[in-house]
Amino acid sequence: MDDLDPPSLEELMRQTASGDQEAFASLYDQVAARVHGLVVRILRDQAQSEEVTQEVFLQVWRSAPSFDPARGSALSWLMTLAHRRAVDRVRSAQAQSVRDADYESLRDKPLQDPTSQEVEDRWQAQTVRSAVTELGPPHQEAVELAYFQGMTHREVSLALGVPLGTAKTRIRDGLRKLRETTGGAR
Structure with missing residues (x-):
């Protein structure tokens, strides 16, 4: 180099x-x-x-x-x-x-009016409560205990005096009926 x-x-x-x-x-x-x-x-x-x-x-x-x-x-x-x-x-x-x-x-989203949101939430809650009362006694009781009182499936079975599988079935069937009556998505 x-x-x-x-x-x-x-x-x-x-x-x-x-x-x-x-x-x-x-x-x-x-x-x-x-x-x-x-x-x-x-x-x-x-x-x-x-x-x-x-x-x-x-x-x-x-x-x-x-x-x-x-x-x-x-x-x-x-x-x-x-x-x-x-x-x-x-x-x-x-x-x-x-x-x-x-x-x-x-x-770009419009601000949500808290008053109208509260009215809508209350209307939806009333619709669901009305639909739950139309379920009939075995399903109504199971759904109310599970969702309105926050009980587990085992607690629902004990409260209703039914086997665990029966409590689960009543809750599942009750939710399916609610979905059908309220027009909810599957």
Whole structure:
């Protein structure tokens, strides 16, 4: 190798790691077009690609000491940094888009009137209570104990003096009848 041959990328990385600004400038001159080309292919936006390319070279300047030639070439290390930084930018943009959409969907919802909500809740509760009374004694009792008094299936069976399986059947059948009479979904 004579004096006219440019130093290898690995040598430029070693010199950059020791703080040599001229080596960094030479490294930049040799690989900037490739790095930028990769970033543009990922981002497809020229302005963002320029920003990310600049971020990559800032990262190279700061983390050059962490480059280990035993683990791969300088070019592959640089391209990996560029790829990761570009993918991070895409993910960040997607996350921001989702956050914006979520915000817009929440903002566009009309505020719910608490009074009308309370009226609707009471109307629904009255409809359910009326439907429960129409179930008939064995199902009505089981459903009331389970859902209005919060008893477990075992407690319902003890309260009604019936086997556990019978209590479960009465509750299940009562709920099915309620669904049919109130027009609820299955």
